[in-house]
Amino acid sequence: MVVISRGAFLKAAAATAAATILAGCSTGSNDESTSNSSVESGPYTVKHAFGETTFDSVPQKIAVVQFWQNPDALLSLGVVPVGAPIVSWGGNDNQSTPWFDKKLEELGGEQPTRYDETDGPNYEELAKLEPDAIFSPYGDMSQEIYDKLTEIAPVVPAPEGVGSWAASWQQTVEMAGKMLKKEDDAKKVIEDTEKQLKDKAAEYENLQGATFIAGAFDNKQNTFGAYTSSDARPRFFSLMGMELAPYIKEHEGGADSFFVNVSAEVIDQLEADAVWAWTETEEDIQKTKDNKLFAQMPALKNDAVVFESDKTFGLALSATSPLSLLWAVNETDVLDNMSKAVENTKKAA
Template identity: 40%
Template sequence: MTLSRRSLVLSALAVPALASCSGAVGGDTDSTDGGGAGDGTFPVTVSHIYGETEIEAEPTRIVTVSWVNADTLLALDIVPAGMPTVTWGGNDNGSTDWIDAKLEELGAGWDADGAPTQYDESDGVNYDEMAALTPDLIVAAYSGLTEEEYGQLSKIAPTIGPLAPNYTASWDEVLSAVGQATGRADEASELASSITADLAAVGEENPAVAGATFIAGTLGLADSSISLYVGEDTRPRFFTALGMTQADVITENTEDADNFFLEWSAERADELDSDIFYTWAEAGSTVEDFQANDLFAQIPAVSGGGVVLTDDDHLTLSISAANALSLPWALENFVPTVVEVAQSVRG
């Protein structure tokens, strides 16, 4: 198996060279050791699906909603004052390995005084705990926030609402918006270009990947159900960024889709023709489990050994809620499997 040298040497991406604009530990510039401010000019205006949000001055206490948004701040060396606990796919810290590594790098690990405050969003937006942190900016750029919820948050602090509905904002759009809002637009642009180049290099240096067609979905072993990720979902975006091409059967059946997934009849499984089929799976699941399912075995990629699994929630989260901090981790921990499977089915 060959992988891009750039894709393998990921520490440089996981620890981007942005020290000169290092942000606030705990979201408070007075508490960081030499943390400089961003070099942007304020006020700035950030557009989102619920309108525009004007940010008068560089924010120093930022809290976030949902996935991705805290990760994106951290990717720009900004430690949020508060962030949601990761309740699905997280580690023992209610966080992720990529978040933990970045917090340690910034001197704000979970045992440090400057660590972010975590709050639970299992029952919805946690207005009270967010308000108690007295933020000067709330970031919900990647979220399913409703307009009513956006209005409630805006009473607490200026709020960047979803850039696109239903968790469909792309990681680079979110990075750009956060960079603009925090005075780090140049750094955000440089980081986006670097990550994009590393993703593309996988296909550039692995012809089996670049020539492969893919379908991203979930095959439910318990009930033989088939769900497909389509449109602006993060998973198709991820595989496309590697140089792969979404299978024609998906493109042709989702031209008018306004959601990020669709249910597919298992009786039509044989129509799902592609080189690679990506699916999330329960821990301990194997490719053989899917091949043993009579309906799934009709999918060409399943019968032909082209299944790519993420059978670990943490691994699944790295691409299903892809962001500027998780993608370098996914390149190191997931992409080698993609390359290996592509080479096995395409030579």
């Protein structure tokens, strides 16, 4: 069994995805004259993982580094970023996401300028936008990257004590609220989102207290990679009232580890009422079902594995935000499928 850190895995994943794959910052539009005009101006400081950033007034043009969570957090507070990275994996024709576009339409805003971040922050394109601030609480942020970004504009990275790729969507929204001086609004967005998610989950009584595992089968290595409680996917299912399976709880590492590799020899110990498994293709699903080394997984025996290959949905659960989570529960059948999986386990008992 191997425990993999979040940073190591996501850097590799970003490289793999990259191989396959002028709007103002405003409230409801891209006209700077309307953006944050109702917020009292004056110097204020935002504390974060790299120290603190002081603003003389609320930034009007905000560029985003890392498309996971960060653009959505701004938009959930009614603020359209001046620039945001291209969504290359799981994105749509707008180089965006359906949940971002839906909220953008509600606000009457225009698409932000998009730039490629295949090789990391696009310093040149960011500088062209002449932003008042750069927002990036979630993603890969080192001291070197932070210092280079501050040469362009004041930066708001992860909260104090939070490392790369570790900020929850709630923390990202909170940081947006602090930067925009909309802390009460941020709190309300978080509370409203959590309430809507819990209300939706309550419609599925058999999910409450049911155990789950989220991960992916590797037919080449004959292993199963299970996400730990530090990862966004288990956090989502936990918010739906489910409980992470005991085996994963017992074998997960510290806060920085989010992925546990389980060999086929012990896969029979992965007891859970339902398993959510990411897969690249439909062909891979059949390979998994035909793999005799995986046959001892209880959920496979019970027809309680929910396979998912839609990249947009995969992104929604990975890059969690108020916008993506509500889209996932309202526009997809993930809860229906997990509910059926739990029922199949009960029938097999």
